[in-house]
Each structure stands twice: as C-alpha cells, then as structure tokens.
Amino acid sequence: xxxxxxxxxxxxxxxxxxxxxxxxxxxxxxxxxxxxxxxxxxxxxxxxxxxxxxxxxxxxxxxxxxxxxxxxxxxxxxxxxxxxxxxxxxxxxxxxxxxxxxxxxxxxxxxxxxxxxxxxxxxxxxxxxxxxxxxxxxxxx
Amino acid sequence: xxxxxxxxxxxxxxxxxxxxxxxxxxxxxxxxxxxxxxxxxxxxxxxxxxxxxxxxxxxxxxxxxxxxxxxxxxxxxxxxxxxxxxxxxxxxxxxxxxxxxxxxxxxxxxxxxxxxxxxxxxxxxxxxxxxxxxxxxxxxx
Amino acid sequence: xxxxxxxxxxxxxxxxxxxxxxxxxxxxxxxxxxxxxxxxxxxxxxxxxxxxxxxxxxxxxxxxxxxxxxxxxxxxxxxxxxxxxxxxxxxxxxxxxxxxxxxxxxxxxxxxxxxxxxxxxxxxxxxxxxxxxxxxxxxxx
Amino acid sequence: xxxxxxxxxxxxxxxxxxxxxxxxxxxxxxxxxxxxxxxxxxxxxxxxxxxxxxxxxxxxxxxxxxxxxxxxxxxxxxxxxxxxxxxxxxxxxxxxxxxxxxxxxxxxxxxxxxxxxxxxxxxxxxxxxxxxxxxxxxxxx
Numbered sequence: 001x002x003x004x005x006x007x008x009x010x011x012x013x014x015x016x017x018x019x020x021x022x023x024x025x026x027x028x029x030x031x032x033x034x035x036x037x038x039x040x041x042x043x044x045x046x047x048x049x050x051x052x053x054x055x056x057x058x059x060x061x062x063x064x065x066x067x068x069x070x071x072x073x074x075x076x077x078x079x080x081x082x083x084x085x086x087x088x089x090x091x092x093x094x095x096x097x098x099x100x101x102x103x104x105x106x107x108x109x110x111x112x113x114x115x116x117x118x119x120x121x122x123x124x125x126x127x128x129x130x131x132x133x134x135x136x137x138x139x140x141x
Numbered sequence: 142x143x144x145x146x147x148x149x150x151x152x153x154x155x156x157x158x159x160x161x162x163x164x165x166x167x168x169x170x171x172x173x174x175x176x177x178x179x180x181x182x183x184x185x186x187x188x189x190x191x192x193x194x195x196x197x198x199x200x201x202x203x204x205x206x207x208x209x210x211x212x213x214x215x216x217x218x219x220x221x222x223x224x225x226x227x228x229x230x231x232x233x234x235x236x237x238x239x240x241x242x243x244x245x246x247x248x249x250x251x252x253x254x255x256x257x258x259x260x261x262x263x264x265x266x267x268x269x270x271x272x273x274x275x276x277x278x279x280x281x282x
Numbered sequence: 283x284x285x286x287x288x289x290x291x292x293x294x295x296x297x298x299x300x301x302x303x304x305x306x307x308x309x310x311x312x313x314x315x316x317x318x319x320x321x322x323x324x325x326x327x328x329x330x331x332x333x334x335x336x337x338x339x340x341x342x343x344x345x346x347x348x349x350x351x352x353x354x355x356x357x358x359x360x361x362x363x364x365x366x367x368x369x370x371x372x373x374x375x376x377x378x379x380x381x382x383x384x385x386x387x388x389x390x391x392x393x394x395x396x397x398x399x400x401x402x403x404x405x406x407x408x409x410x411x412x413x414x415x416x417x418x419x420x421x422x423x
Numbered sequence: 424x425x426x427x428x429x430x431x432x433x434x435x436x437x438x439x440x441x442x443x444x445x446x447x448x449x450x451x452x453x454x455x456x457x458x459x460x461x462x463x464x465x466x467x468x469x470x471x472x473x474x475x476x477x478x479x480x481x482x483x484x485x486x487x488x489x490x491x492x493x494x495x496x497x498x499x500x501x502x503x504x505x506x507x508x509x510x511x512x513x514x515x516x517x518x519x520x521x522x523x524x525x526x527x528x529x530x531x532x533x534x535x536x537x538x539x540x541x542x543x544x545x546x547x548x549x550x551x552x553x554x555x556x557x558x559x560x561x562x563x564x
Contacts, residue, residue, distance in 0.1 A: 006216065010161045013189055016189040017188045017189045017190060018184045018185050018186075018187050018188075019185060019186055019187060019193065019194040019196060019197065020188075020194075022185045023196075034267070044160060044162055044163045045158050045159070046158070046159045046160060047158045047159075047160060047161075047383065048154055048157040048158045053158065053160040053161075053200065054162065054183070054199075054200070054203045054204075054207070055160060055164075055196060055197065055199055055200020055201075055203060055204065055223065056196065056200070057197020058195075058196055058199030058200065058222070058258075059194065059195070059197070059199065059200070060196075062195045062196055062199065062224075063195075063196065066195070070274045077226070078224075078226050079171070079225070079226055079389055079415060080223070080225050080226065080362055080415055081195065081199070081226075082204075082221070082222070082223040082224070082225050082226065082364070082505055082554075083199070083219075083221065083222050083224075084220070084221050084524075084532055084554065084556070085218070085219050085220055085221065085222075085526045086524065086532050087525065099510065101549075101552065102508075102509045102510065102549070105387060106417065107361055107417070109507055109509050110553075126524075126525070129207045129524065129532075131505075131507065131554075133507070135359060135360055135388065135389070188306065190473065201357065220556060221503055221556055223364055223413075223505070224506055225383075225386045225391055225415070227383065227391050228384065241370065242366075242408075243368045243408070244410065247529060248558070249504055250366055250368050267383075267384070270383065270391075272364075272366065272413075273503060273557065274366070274371075274503055275531070276529065288475040294539070295471055298471040299469070299470045299471045299476065300466045300467050300469045300470075301467060301468055301470060301476040301478060301479065302470075302476075304467045305478075318469040324495070324501045325441045326441050326442060327441070328441050328442060329440045329441075329442060329443075330436055330439040330440045335440065335482065335483055335488065336481075336482070336483070336485045336486075336489070336501045336504065336546055337442060337445075337446075337478060337479065337481055337482020337483075337558065338442065338478065339478065339479055340477075340481030340482065340506070341477070341478020341479070341481065341482070341484065342478075344477045344478055344481065344506075345477075345478065348477070358510070360477045360506075361507070361508055361510050362505070362506065363477065363481070363505070363506050364502050364503070364504070364506070365481070365485075365501075365503065365505070365506075366503055367500070367501050367503065371519060379461070385469050392425050399518075
C-alpha cells in the first residue's frame with residue numbers, strides 16, 4: 001500500500017471510533033509502521049487542575065501504538081499498554097507519534113511519544129511516552 | 142475523616158474534572174485506601190468495534206488508582222500507569238475498584254480492577270486490570 | 283494433574299534452569315494457577331547497598347508468574363513483565379507467590395507478590411509486586 | 424565530570440554489586456545520561472531452553488536504566504521497571520544501552536534496549552527493551 005492509502009485507511013478507522021471523534025483525534029500522517037495524530041485542547045479533555053486527563057494521555061498513546069501496528073499487521077487489539085507521565089501535559093495542541101518496534105505474527109510491540117505544543121511558541125515538549133503490545137485479530141483465535 | 146466525608150470529597154473532585162463529567166464517571170463508594178466508580182456504556186465511549194475504547198479503560202483504571210491514593214495521601218499526580226486488557230470490554234455498566242497497595246511519602250502504589258456488567262445478568266466479569274504510581278503533590282517539589 | 287504432580291513437574295523445570303539453580307530458587311508449593319517459591323539471601327544476590335538486586339526481584343516475580351501460568355497452559359515464554367519495588371528488599375528469606383489472573387488461548391495474564399522475611403521475626407513484608415503476559419509455546423507459531 | 428570520570432565511577436559501582444560481578448556485567452561506555460554494558464553468555468545465565476533467563480534480561484535493562492540515571496542524578500533506586508521480550512534472547516554477547524528520557528528532581532525516567540550479538544556475525548539484534556522510573560536517594564526522604 002502507498003503511504004497515501006495507509007493514511008486514508010487510518011483516517012476512516014479513526015472516524016469510525018466514536019470516542020476518537022468525540023475527542024477530536026486527527027490522523028495527520030502515516031506510513032508503514034509509523035503514524036502521527038493530533039488533538040486540540042478543549043475543556044472536556046481536562047482533569048481538575050486544567051492539565052490533559054491521564055486517560056486522554058493513555059488514549060492518545062494507545063491509539064498511536066495501535067494505528068502504527070495496524071499499518072503492518074492489519075486490525076489489532078491492545079493486550080497491554082503502559083504510560084509514563086513525564087511532564088505536565090498542558091498545551092494548545094497535543095501531537096502523538098507512534099511506531100512499530102517489532103511486528104511478530106502473534107504480537108506486535110509498539111511505542112509512542114506524546115508532545116505538548118503551545119499555540120504561541122510552536123515548540124514541542126515531550127510530556128509522556130508509552131508502549132503497547134497488540135494482538136492481530138485477523139489470525140485464527 | 143469518616144467514609145462519608147471521603148466519599149463526598151471524591152464526588153466533588155470527580156465533578157471538577159471535565160473529562161470525568163463528560164464520560165459519566167460516578168464515585169459510588171470510598172473509604173481510606175479504597176474506591177469504586179461506575180460508568181454506563183454509551184456510544185461515545187466506544188471504539189470502532191463497539192467495545193469500550195482502551196483509552197477509557199485506562200482512564201477508569203487510572204482514575205480509580207488516583208482516587209484511592211488521594212484518600213490516604215491527598216492530591217496526587219500519576220507518574221506511571223499500566224493497563225492489561227484481559228477480556229473484551231463490553232457491557233452495559235463498567236465497575237472499577239481501586240485500592241492502595243502501599244502509600245509512601247514520595248510515591249503511592251495503587252492497583253485497580255475493571256469489571257464489565259451486562260444489564261441482564263448483573264454478573265461482573267473482569268475485563269482489565271492496572272496499576273499506577275502516584276506522586277503526592279502537596280509536598281515540596 | 284494432582285497438586286503433587288504439578289509441584290514435582292515444576293521442581294524438575296526449576297532444576298533445569300541453570301540460573302534458578304545458581305540463585306537457589308526453590309518451588310515450595312503449587313496447584314492449578316498458583317505457585318510459591320523461596321530463595322535465601324546470600325551476598326551474590328545483592329546490589330551495592332546490600333539490598334536484593336532489582337534483577338533478582340524481577341527474576342523471582344517473572345519466574346513465579348511463568349510457573350503459575352505453566353500449571354494451566356503448559357510451557358510459556360514471557361512477552362512482557364513489570365515490577366514495582368514497593369519497599370526495600372532486605373531479609374533472610376524471600377517468598378514469592380504467583381497466580382494466574384486469566385489464561386487465554388494465546389496469552390496468559392499472571393501476577394505475583396514478593397515478600398521479605400527476616401530470620402528473626404518470621405514476619406512477611408510485601409517488598410515488590412509484578413505482573414506478566416506469557417505466551418504458550420505449545421501452540422503453532 | 425568528564426566522560427572518563429563518569430565511566431570509572433560506574434565501573435566502581437558495578438564492581439561493588441555482587442550480583443553484577445557474578446553475572447559478569449561490564450560497563451563499556453558512559454557519558455551524561457547514557458551508558459552501555461555488556462555480558463557474555465555462559466550456562467548459568469540461561470533458562471531451561473538455553474535462552475537468556477528473563478530475570479537476567481530484566482537485570483541488564485534495569486541496571487542500564489539505573490546507571491544512566493545515576494550519571495545525571497547521583498545514586499538512585501528503581502521504583503518500577505518494565506521489560507518487553509521482543510525476540511528470543513540467544514547469543515554469545517549481550518549488549519544493553521541505557522539512556523535518560525527525563526531527569527526530574529524526584530523521579531528519573533530512563534529506557535534501555537538489549538541486543539543479542541552472535542559471536543560469528545557480530546550483528547546486533549534487538550531482543551528486549553524496557554523502561555524504569557528511578558528515585559534519587561540523595562534527597563531527603
């Protein structure tokens with residue numbers, strides 16, 4: 001598949017996930033084993049202190065891992081994911097980059113980094129990272 | 142603090158978190174080191190296959206860990222959390238139970254179990270579990 | 283299999299692992315989905331400060347998870363494991379208890395708790411816990 | 424500190440850890456935030472199938488994370504570490520590279536990659552990776 005086909009396939013999957021639509025996840029680039037998504041800040045994604053909710057941090061990282069995995073292994077389900085909250089997640093835009101570390105037949109290892117971007121400086125700050133193990137669902141259970 | 146005060150304090154914190162309000166998290170019980178939250182299924186919390194989105198699974202587990210930690214250590218921030226997706230998360234109601242494993246001065250270790258409950262059978266099925274390390278924010282950085 | 287057969291099978295596997303023999307791991311009890319191992323302190327298992335080396339903490343937890351999984355799913359390989367170091371690991375004897383959380387066809391979720399026991403008081407103190415995802419190796423790759 | 428001083432300090436710490444001496448860990452390079460260690464295969468580091476024991480995989484990854492953290496934050500203790508077993512760990516030499524992801528005052532986030540190297544081809548194959556959260560022990564508890 002060309003990168004353009006990979007990207008349009010992921011955009012379609014993303015639109016089908018009601019949570020992703022609600023949260024405003026946008027797939028902005030994709031190629032075999034790599035994806036980038038973005039989400040704009042708005043109040044509903046916050047926790048009581050005005051930072052991005054850890055649940056959204058996890059959702060962005062897990063989605064980036066799963067989408068990256070799907071570019072090489074087809075539909076997958078997460079079996080495990082871990083999140084490290086490295087710096088306060090505050091910003092106008094959140095950018096998450098996912099990549100496949102190793103795609104096995106039965107398990108795909110993926111990782112992702114989440115960056116906060118202020119609307120003024122455009123600078124990206126690493127605010128969280130994570131990893132996931134995904135299981136391809138197309139193979140017989 | 143009495144359990145009733147612990148519970149009403151957590152209900153207030155939960156109401157302040159815009160994401161928790163949007164997702165419909167409800168704190169249903171709490172005591173020192175233990176909490177239980179519930180969330181009803183609706184389409185916006187789903188992923189493309191109609192199961193609960195892994196991001197929401199993480200958000201429920203992380204929130205339960207954080208709330209449990211806060212009952213013994215005051216306000217906390219998650220520094221790390223892990224999620225294991227044990228069985229497909231499908232049901233009418235999701236019940237998450239969080240507990241403190243060890244509350245240190247600088248780090249609190251907590252764990253949580255997420256159950257799916259069908260509206261018909263009322264049976265609880267373990268669908269995910271997780272753990273978190275939380276850092277108390279009240280102490281000097 | 284009877285619990286006695288489960289136990290003697292694990293004792294045999296444990297004796298085959300050269301590392302386990304070196305470290306002095308002993309399988310002391312086992313039944314379907316549950317195992318207990320012990321290891322005595324000696325200088326070679328320590329790190330620079332006289333505490334149990336984090337590598338041994340991980341080895342005990344991972345072994346307990348793997349052995350517990352093998353009682354229900356046959357030979358397994360770890361695909362992921364996590365360790366939380368809850369309290370300083372110091373003592374005369376280390377006791378680790380592993381249990382299966384969920385045994386699926388393609389993945390087994392297991393967890394374990396590690397206790398330190400002083401030679402004087404015999405009291406068990408939780409010093410670490412962990413979890414693992416194990417993959418049965420008997421099924422076709 | 425110069426890189427040479429960082430390296431000789433780590434070599435000294437490594438020699439003090441009885442487990443590291445037993446296992447044959449060698450610190451081969453170090454600079455601020457980065458370290459590399461090596462270990463040769465021998466039978467005692469194996470599990471029943473002749474692969475490197477998962478406990479040693481964890482010990483190498485955790486040690487690399489801890490040593491990397493110590494180059495920027497002084498003495499540290501692991502509070503959490505995770506290990507992903509990506510490919511069978513078999514080889515003549517194991518090479519582990521650790522790096523600091525973010526060094527905060529109260530927590531250091533580090534990550535490490537473990538490579539297997541066959542004695543013939545010299546090629547490095549990624550066989551595991553991991554991450555750790557370390558707590559500096561020099562600051563008041």
